[in-house]
Amino acid sequence: MFRRVLAALLIVALAAALLVAGWPQLLGLQWQLGVAQVVSLRALAGGLSAVLAVVLLLIALASRRARRLTASLAVALLLFTGLSAAVLATRGWGSEHFAAKGEQGVTVLSWNTLGDAPGAERIARLALDDGADIVVLPETSVELAQQIADRMGAEGRTMAVHNITFDKIAKARTTSLLISSTLGRYQPDTSAGSTRVIPSGVWRPVDGSGPAIVAAHPVAPVPGEMPAWREGLEWLAARCTEPDLIMAGDFNSTIDHWSALARSGELGDCHDGAKAMGDAAIGSWPTRIPAELGAPIDHVLSGSDWRFTGFRVIRDQDGAGSDHRPVLAQLERVS
Incomplete structure (x- = not known):
């Protein structure tokens, strides 16, 4: 019972931390130390989260005892990766086209x-x-x-x-x-x-x-x-x-x-x-x-x-x- 409670707390804590990192504006935390640095590197954080999620999924496949916890953590990380990717997609990954410069350009x-x-x-x-x-x-x-x-x-x-x-x-x-x-x-x-x-x-x-x-x-x-x-x-x-x-x-x-x-x-x-x-x-x-x-x-x-x-x-x-x-x-x- 104690292990289940501890696992649930860990999942909730990770989900809360990832929500703050992915959408700090929701709670007005984008200017706070730690959060400000993580959100600056949104793409890197999302990439690292995806890698960690894959590792946890492999552990879940290999270990029946840890499967529920590691799978749940992996899902939270994948959701964070998806949120980060969605935000970055709205901002654009590199349209470098320049129109012809006008006289007042x-x-x-x-x-x-x-x-x-x-x-x-x-x-x-x-x-x-x-x-x-x-x-x-x-x-x-x-x-x-x-x-x-x-x-x-x-x-x-x-x-x-x-x-x-x-x-x-x-x-x-x-x-x-x-x-x-x-x-x-x-x-x-x-x-x-x-x-x-x-x-x-x-x-x-x-x-x-x-x-x-x-x-x-x-x-x-x-x-x-x-x-x-x-x-x-x-x-x-x-x-x-x-x-x-x-x-x-x-x-x-x-x-x-x-x-x-x-x-x-x-x-x-x-x-x-x-x-x-x-x-x-x-x-x-x-x-x-x-x-x-x-x-x-x-x-x-x-x-x-x-x-x-x-x-x-x-x-x-x-x-x-x-x-x-x-x-x-x-x-x-x-x-």
Whole structure:
């Protein structure tokens, strides 16, 4: 009798844990330590769950005594795998089609460089080849950003260099931004403030013509920084109130984490480019595991004045030194 009760408690506990991991928004737990990390790696968690379910089913076939318990646990794991797969299917596994770029089109490249790791030449070449008008570079020094702009300028692509730096202790404390001269002159909006621990910033066109640009990099959800991480997401959502806005960077979060902050879009009133183009299940971090299993934490978002005509996670730079994959988006003005 005691064994049956213990087995039932184990099954209920596993089912409850899997429900929280698969649908934390149901209980408002997506911002909690542990849950936030698991839901980021939804595909990996679902894959591991499927493997464990197969192992338990094999044990059930081999052991009559353990059959009821192991089979029940396997069913719970398979249901979690199915839930994870269903959620990921709604977000898309990689539609990389880009429409022809219009006259008012804007191409955005974002890459967390892990402290300048890929080097100026590689980043500049990627930006040039993809025709980037806006390049957002979290964890990238002012010096490297200038070198990238110089290399792009040498090939006829003039880029203005902007940055926000908290200090020189670590390159992670700097977020750099390059803006094409074709978009006009930009200046920082110091009244907007920044995320804590790691900087984010807002830049606006000097003549008032053009989108506000937000370079985003809230701190990662690690022990000791969870309050700052939550505040960072709230700061980003607060920026997503104006229609003429483009936001990009390393958000250290997925669509799952934004549910409490969503209004007309996925984050505030901003729409996520990967979600719009059916590519939101593809992971941009870390590069050491396949993109299909990774965490989609690097994003390009926009206000309602813009629509996405292309998005992809760039997978051919995994050996460049960064633990993040670059992401590329193309947008067109709605009117």
